[in-house]
Amino acid sequence: xxxxxxxxxxxxxxxxxxxxxxxxxxxxxxxxxxxxxxxxxxxxxxxxxxxxxxxxxxxxxxxxxxxxxxxxxxxxxxxxxxxxxxxxxxxxxxxxxxxxxxxxxxxxxxxxxxxxxxxxxxxxxxxxxxxxxxxxxxxxxxxxxxxxxxxxxxxxxxxxxxxxxxxxxxxxxxxxxxxxxxxxxxxxxxxxxxxxxxxxxxxxxxxxxxxxxxxxxxxxxxxxxxxxxxxxxxxxxxxxxxxxxxxxxxxxxxxxxxxxxxxxxxxxxxxxxxxxxxxxxxxxxxxxxxxxxxxxxxxxxxxxxxxxxxxxxxxxxxxxxxxxxxxxxxxxxxxxxxxxxxxxxxxxxxxxxxxxxxxxxx
Amino acid sequence: xxxxxxxxxxxxxxxxxxxxxxxxxxxxxxxxxxxxxxxxxxxxxxxxxxxxxxxxxxxxxxxxxxxxxxxxxxxxxxxxxxxxxxxxxxxxxxxxxxxxxxxxxxxxxxxxxxxxxxxxxxxxxxxxxxxxxxxxxxxxxxxxxxxxxxxxxxxxxxxxxxxxxxxxxxxxxxxxxxxxxxxxxxxxxxxxxxxxxxxxxxxxxxxxxxxxxxxxxxxxxxxxxxxxxxxxxxxxxxxxxxxxxxxxxxxxxxxxxxxxxxxxxxxxxxxxxxxxxxxxxxxxxxxxxxxxxxxxxxxxxxxxxxxxxxxxxxxxxxxxxxxxxxxxxxxxxxxxxxxxxxxxxxxxxxxxxxxxxxxxxxxxxxxxxxxxxxxxxxxxxxxxxxxxxxxxxxxxxxxxxxxxxxxxxxxxxxxxxxxxxxxxxxxxxxxxxxxxxxxxxxxxxxxxxxxxxxxxxxxxxxxxxxxxxxxxxxxxxxxxxxxxxxxxxxxxxxxxxxxxxxxxxxxxxxxxxxxxxxxxxxxxxxxxxxxxxxxxxxxxxx
Numbered sequence: 001x002x003x004x005x006x007x008x009x010x011x012x013x014x015x016x017x018x019x020x021x022x023x024x025x026x027x028x029x030x031x032x033x034x035x036x037x038x039x040x041x042x043x044x045x046x047x048x049x050x051x052x053x054x055x056x057x058x059x060x061x062x063x064x065x066x067x068x069x070x071x072x073x074x075x076x077x078x079x080x081x082x083x084x085x086x087x088x089x090x091x092x093x094x095x096x097x098x099x100x101x102x103x104x105x106x107x108x109x110x111x112x113x114x115x116x117x118x119x120x121x122x123x124x125x126x127x128x129x130x131x132x133x134x135x136x137x138x139x140x141x142x143x144x145x146x147x148x149x150x151x152x153x154x155x156x157x158x159x160x161x162x163x164x165x166x167x168x169x170x171x172x173x174x175x176x177x178x179x180x181x182x183x184x185x186x187x188x189x190x191x192x193x194x195x196x197x198x199x200x201x202x203x204x205x206x207x208x209x210x211x212x213x214x215x216x217x218x219x220x221x222x223x224x225x226x227x228x229x230x231x232x233x234x235x236x237x238x239x240x241x242x243x244x245x246x247x248x249x250x251x252x253x254x255x256x257x258x259x260x261x262x263x264x265x266x267x268x269x270x271x272x273x274x275x276x277x278x279x280x281x282x283x284x285x286x287x288x289x290x291x292x293x294x295x296x297x298x299x300x301x302x303x304x305x306x307x308x309x310x311x312x313x314x315x316x317x318x319x320x321x322x323x324x325x326x327x328x329x330x331x332x333x334x335x336x337x338x339x340x341x342x343x344x345x346x347x348x349x350x351x352x353x354x355x356x357x358x359x360x361x362x
Numbered sequence: 363x364x365x366x367x368x369x370x371x372x373x374x375x376x377x378x379x380x381x382x383x384x385x386x387x388x389x390x391x392x393x394x395x396x397x398x399x400x401x402x403x404x405x406x407x408x409x410x411x412x413x414x415x416x417x418x419x420x421x422x423x424x425x426x427x428x429x430x431x432x433x434x435x436x437x438x439x440x441x442x443x444x445x446x447x448x449x450x451x452x453x454x455x456x457x458x459x460x461x462x463x464x465x466x467x468x469x470x471x472x473x474x475x476x477x478x479x480x481x482x483x484x485x486x487x488x489x490x491x492x493x494x495x496x497x498x499x500x501x502x503x504x505x506x507x508x509x510x511x512x513x514x515x516x517x518x519x520x521x522x523x524x525x526x527x528x529x530x531x532x533x534x535x536x537x538x539x540x541x542x543x544x545x546x547x548x549x550x551x552x553x554x555x556x557x558x559x560x561x562x563x564x565x566x567x568x569x570x571x572x573x574x575x576x577x578x579x580x581x582x583x584x585x586x587x588x589x590x591x592x593x594x595x596x597x598x599x600x601x602x603x604x605x606x607x608x609x610x611x612x613x614x615x616x617x618x619x620x621x622x623x624x625x626x627x628x629x630x631x632x633x634x635x636x637x638x639x640x641x642x643x644x645x646x647x648x649x650x651x652x653x654x655x656x657x658x659x660x661x662x663x664x665x666x667x668x669x670x671x672x673x674x675x676x677x678x679x680x681x682x683x684x685x686x687x688x689x690x691x692x693x694x695x696x697x698x699x700x701x702x703x704x705x706x707x708x709x710x711x712x713x714x715x716x717x718x719x720x721x722x723x724x725x726x727x728x729x730x731x732x733x734x735x736x737x738x739x740x741x742x743x744x745x746x747x748x749x750x751x752x753x754x755x756x757x758x759x760x761x762x763x764x765x766x767x768x769x770x771x772x773x774x775x776x777x778x779x780x781x782x783x784x785x786x787x788x789x790x791x792x793x794x795x796x797x798x799x800x801x802x803x804x805x806x807x808x809x810x811x812x813x814x815x816x817x818x819x820x821x822x823x824x825x826x827x828x829x830x831x832x833x834x835x836x837x838x839x840x841x842x843x844x845x846x847x848x849x850x851x852x853x854x855x856x857x858x859x860x861x862x863x864x865x866x867x868x869x870x871x872x873x874x875x876x877x878x879x880x881x882x883x884x885x886x887x888x889x890x891x892x893x894x895x896x897x898x899x900x901x902x903x904x
Contacts, residue, residue, distance in 0.1 A: 053538055071653070073541045080542035086535040090557045101554070103545035105647050151544050 001065045002030040002154045005050065012045050012058035019045040021211040022059075029140070032178065032188045034198040037208035038234070038361035043191045047157045050189065052076040063155070066355045079148030083160040085140050087132035092145045094119065094128035100151025118146040121180060126355075133210040133211040138169035145177065149184065158182060161196060164245055174201050195235045199223065207231055209361075229348050232280040240355060241279045241317045242322065245356040254347050258315040262293055264340065269347040276350035283308065285344040286321035292339040300329045311336060366813075373813035380712035386432070386720045394780050401617045401755035411611035425616050428595035431506065431749075433662070434625065435596065436574035439513040439820040443521035443570050446673075449666035456534065468861045469670075473519050473677045474833070474885040476841035478857040479878035481580030482871070483681035483900075484512045485587040505585060511673065512584050513577060517570040518674050524569060526561025527792075529555075546650035547659075553843045554610055564635050568628060568746065575624055576748035576781075578602055579843025579857045583864050587871075598750035598844045617751035624746045657873065681882075684875035691873050696880065699859040703881075704847075706855060707839035710778040711832050714786040719828070723820075726798035727799065738791075745784040753848030756899050770850035777845045782835035789831030838887060857880050 012020040020042040025263040027033050035043040048054045050061055052073035059068045068076060085095050086182040097115035106114070122142040132140050135216055141161055147155060158177070176199045181188050192198050198205050199219040207215040207222065207230075215231040217224060227234040229240065241264075246257040254269045256279055266279045267286040296313035298318075302308075306322040307329040313319050323329050330336060350360035372378050405412060415421055442835040456468060463878040488511060532555060540550035570807065578598040585591040585599060592603065597620045604613050652658060721737065728734035743753060756777045797820060821828075854862075856877065863874040 047396075051541070051542060073538075074544050074546050076542075078542065080541060082535055084533070084535060086533065086539040088536060088540070088554050090554070099540065099545070100543040103540070103543060103549050103647060147543065152872070176885075246667065263705075324891075 002185050005155065005187060005189070006031050006061040006065070007046075008062060010046070010049060010056050010061065012042070013048055013052065018042075018211045020049065020056075023057075023213055025163075025213065025216075027187060027189060030182075030185050032181065032190065032203045033206060034190045034192060034202035034204070035206045035208055036192055036195060036198040036235070037214075040280045041361075042211040043193075043208050044110075044159055045270055047159060047189055047191050050081050051078045051157050053080075057128040057246065062101055076151050077151070077155070079151070079153040079156040081141070081144050081156070081215065083163060083263060083322070085132075085137070085144050085164070087140055087144055087147070089132055092129055093124065093135070093163075095296055096132065096143060097128075097147045097150045104151065104342050105344060109353040114150050115146075116150075118150045119143070120157055120167045121149075121183075122146045122176070124312050126271045136169075137165045138173055140189050141165065141173065142176070145180070149186070154186055155256045156186050156188045160191055160193070163192070163194065163302065170197070177201070187273045199235070205235070205265070207234065209234075224344075226346060228282065229278060229351060229358045231354070232346060232348075234361075236282060237320070238282050239317070239319045239321075240352060240359075241281070241313075241315065242355065243277060243279065243315075244275050245275045245277055247273060254341060256347070258293075258313075260315045262315060264293065265342050266340070266345040267343060269276060271347065271349070278348045278350050280346045280348065281340045281344065283322050283330075284319040285341040286319060287339055287341070288321070288336050291338040293319070295336050297330045297332050297334045298335060301335070302329075311338070314339065366817075370811045370813040373473070374811045378811065382718060383724065386717050387716050387737075390721055390740075390783075393776060394744060394783050395740055395757035397756045398747055398752050398780050399621060399755060399775070400612060400759040401751065402621060404570050404758065408497055408611075412615050414879070416617050421612055421685070424595065425600065425612060425619070426774060428597050428600040428616065429623070430617055431509075431595065432575055432597040433627075435506070435509050435513055436571045436722075438510055439517050439574050440521075440567050442510075443518050446526075446666055447521040447525055447670040449568070449662055450670055450725045451529055452521070453666075454661060455526045455529040460560055468675060469519050469522055470889075472674060474889055475516075475678055475882055476843075476857045476860070476878070477577055477580035477862045478841070478843050479580075479681065479882065480581050480678060481512060481516055481583035482587070482860070482874060482878060483679045483819045484515060484580075486683075486875075487677040487680035505588050507589050508584055508588060509596070511677070512580055513574045513592070515674050515678055516577065516580070517573050518670070519571060521566045524566030525559070528559055528565075532558050543649075546647065546654040548653040549647070549650040552650075559684045563818050564632050567631055567635070568742070571627065572624065572746040575620070575746070575751065575814050576744055576752075576844065578748075578750050578845075578847070579841070579861055582843070583861055586864050596747050601750040601754060601833050602844060602847050610704040617748075617754050620748045620751045621755075624748065625743070626747050628742070655862050657748070660665050675733075678730055681875055681878055684872055685879065689734065693877050695854075695859065696856075696877050699854045699856045700881065700884065702771070702853060703840055703855040703857075706775050706778050706853075709775050709834050709844060710782050710839050711786070713779050714827060714835055715832060718783060718786040719790055720833075721764075722787045723794050725787070726791045726794035728797070741784050741787050743784075744780040747781075748752075748843035748844070749777075749781050749842060750848045753845035754781055755782065756845075757849045762799030767852070771852050773849050774846050774853045777849045778839045778842060781842070781845060782839050785835045785838060786828075786831040789826060789827050789834065792818070797823050829892060833889060837889075839891040840881070840885065876898045 007023055007025040010023045010064055022181045023046060024180040034047060037043045046053070049056045052071065053070070056069065058066050062068065083272060085168050087093075088099065091099065094115055097112045097119055101114050116125060116128070119128055122145055123145060124139060124142050127135060127139065128144070130228055132143065135143065137151055143159070161177070164175055165173065172193045174197055190198075190202065202219060204216065204218055205222050206213055209230060212347065213228045216289045217225075222231060224342055226235065232238045233240070241256075241258055242266075243256040243258040245254055246263055247255040249255060249265055252268050254277075255263055256277060264279070269277070293315070294314050295313040297309055297311050300307055301310075302325070306323050307325065307328060308320060310318065310320050321338065376580070415425075418703060440888050450469075454462065475483075477605075485508065525756055531731060534553050537547070537550045537556070541547065545553065576598060579598055582591060582599045582602055585594055593600065597601070600616055601613055604610055628706050673783045721741070725734050725738050752885050760773050760776065801819050801823070803813050806812070810818065841857060843861055846853055846858055847861075860874050863877065865869040
């Protein structure tokens with residue numbers, strides 16, 4: 001059975017700067033957890049601490065309840081896949097994959113058999129005799145994954161494994177990775193700044209910001225029901241409208257008066273009348289209608305399957321919505337009337353640091 | 363500035379650029395390469411002289427011994443340098459600690475000492491004149507052992523520099539990756555990092571080997587102090603001992619032997635290190651773990667530091683005890699020789715920079731092309747040829763060893779250009795290779811002319827390497843004895859003056875030591891001044 005990872009109040013300080021600040025987290029057996037966050041949020045630092053590359057300033061790392069904080073890197077038995085791939089350039093692909101078994105002094109025939117088994121798993125067996133430099137980036141990363149798994153580790157750390165690769169390769173490889181680790185029943189911690197990648201592969205997303213855990217949940221939950229403006233903004237795309245609570249509908253939905261006096265209805269919330277709030281509504285939940293919020297089209301961009309229409313509303317807020325690629329799109333300068341799917345909105349308290357501060361990546 | 367504008371305008375023409383590059387190549391071949399190996403042709407033109415020596419079995423035995431001493435000392439010293447230098451290179455690159463810059467500077471100091479000075483200092487430290495006896499152990503330092511101790515000092519910094527240069531380029535992630543796969547640090551280094559080290563090892567061994575092979579002044583002084591300068595020879599001291607008079611068969615013969623052996627060895631070293639397959643398949647996980655933790659790595663670092671302090675630093679600085687012995691000095695002659703030294707070194711370095719940069723740029727920008735490859739290998743030749751042999755060769759090429767006055771000074775300068783040129787070109791080639799050609803291309807697309815592109819875009823980036831190369835070349839020139847003596851006996855540079863003082867006998871040792879101290883002081887002031895200037899410039903890079 002795959003191990004369970006527990007983080008107990010982990011902090012990592014560089015000088016006076018907390019790269020990771022008091023993080024506690026459980027990763028269940030065989031779970032695929034993605035640590036998502038903007039650059040510099042401490043996500044890579046966190047998995048380097050977990051895998052033992054760095055020793056935390058405070059806190060403990062536990063594997064299956066056992067404290068491994070002081071166990072050195074080479075004895076932790078965790079596979080680690082690097083962003084810059086780091087295949088040994090002086091060894092063939094086969095020898096790279098054999099490396100883990102080799103430094104554990106397994107019998108030679110077992111080393112070979114294991115390496116071949118894992119190369120086959122990532123469909124790279126036919127490249128076994130080549131050197132890493134002769135492979136494409138995606139192929140190299142597959143070999144690196146085989147190498148990380150070959151020593152039999154039941155925990156895999158993926159440190160932005162796909163960010164150096166082409167878009168198409170990245171898409172294919174992320175499903176490939178999920179297939180392999182689920183097949184082997186491995187516990188995975190995957191670090192990425194790509195929210196789409198995080199949503200498509202993980203069982204659970206841990207959203208980090210400025211060294212702390214900001215939000216956590218299954219991809220669908222965190223997308224549909226974000227707990228903060230930052231989560232709503234960073235995971236997926238969203239429109240943010242500032243206003244004041246002006247009352248309640250019969251069904252208990254929140255009525256919000258936007259700037260300029262226009263009132264809209266949003267999801268239920270626990271605010272009091274007069275509270276300053278922000279409504280979050282994703283572009284796919286904004287529609288054009290015969291009546292609603294008046295807006296002027298600013299730009300229209302073709303995204304492949306749909307048009308992304310950017311407008312500025314009469315309230316002064318920017319609002320984006322989608323039009324199916326099969327339909328004609330409006331032109332810049334056109335007037336449109338916009339309405340929301342009320343059930344798909346979220347109401348947040350207006351942040352003290354201002355909207356810009358709340359969604360800043362730092 | 364109008365001159366710059368004019369040249370800049372001309373530099374746009376491909377023909378002009380070709381002509382300029384042709385000139386640089388011609389100078390490189392005619393002034394640096396051909397004269398360096400010219401002595402080899404004497405084998406064919408003056409066979410009479412040589413066959414005479416070949417028949418003289420007593421002389422041949424001396425020559426054979428001298429060559430053997432040179433090569434075996436160089437070999438032992440290089441091995442010691444690798445073993446003791448690797449941990450220090452490691453510490454300098456991978457570890458961060460207070461005083462690291464200080465250690466870094468300390469390491470460069472022996473490079474700034476003229477080797478003649480080091481010869482004096484080392485023998486003083488280990489016990490002149492009859493060799494030190496370690497009480498209770500009955501160990502007596504033979505001249506051979508003394509030379510090994512001496513040669514370690516001026517080769518060691520070269521080795522550490524080469525190794526740390528390569529180590530800096532090796533991705534530290536490889537080691538981390540190996541450790542996540544279960545390898546102890548010892549095993550990770552042994553199986554991954556060391557095999558990636560080969561290029562650095564080739565450069566380091568070549569430099570050390572060549573430096574040890576060609577060193578004359580310090581070796582000669584050490585032998586003189588031990589009273590065996592006419593009974594124990596290395597190749598260069600043999601040539602020196604015979605120089606000044608008429609051209610003789612033994613000199614030509616030993617020069618040719620040294621040149622050919624050095625070249626052959628260079629090729630051999632390169633081939634062996636590049637193709638050597640160390641089977642790293644066996645691992646000892648338990649042993650590796652023991653060696654990676656706790657006491658063992660600390661002991662290794664401590665031992666390496668101990669070696670560096672005892673065998674490199676302390677003997678170099680031992681000379682300064684003479685400061686406590688006031689002595690009468692002929693300051694007039696000293697200042698005159700300092701002037702000569704600076705004139706020679708200054709002109710040589712200036713020449714190196716002007717004609718070295720175009721060649722370095724060509725080599726760096728045409729990597730993988732045949733002509734660039736040939737140039738690249740040719741540049742190394744003056745570096746590995748023993749400088750005494752090189753000096754002799756040069757003197758023969760430019761017409762006789764007996765020139766005097768201004769002509770002699772010019773010849774000495776040409777000689778110093780030969781062995782400093784490679785140092786400058788090496789440094790600049792490395793730097794240019796690091797610079798993305800896209801910067802220059804961008805400047806050209808923005809309408810800058812080639813010369814302007816060089817002076818405003820490339821040069822500011824490589825400036826610190828140019829200066830580093832220049833310092834290296836300058837100190838190397840200041841410290842050179844063998845080539846100077848072999849070319850002319852009338853050009854009195856500081857090292858030559860010091861050697862002559864030592865030759866006069868024990869009464870002049872304090873004066874020789876004082877000269878050395880004055881020279882070192884001047885060198886340091888110069889080095890620090892240049893470093894300060896360089897630092898101001900490089901703040902922007904950081």
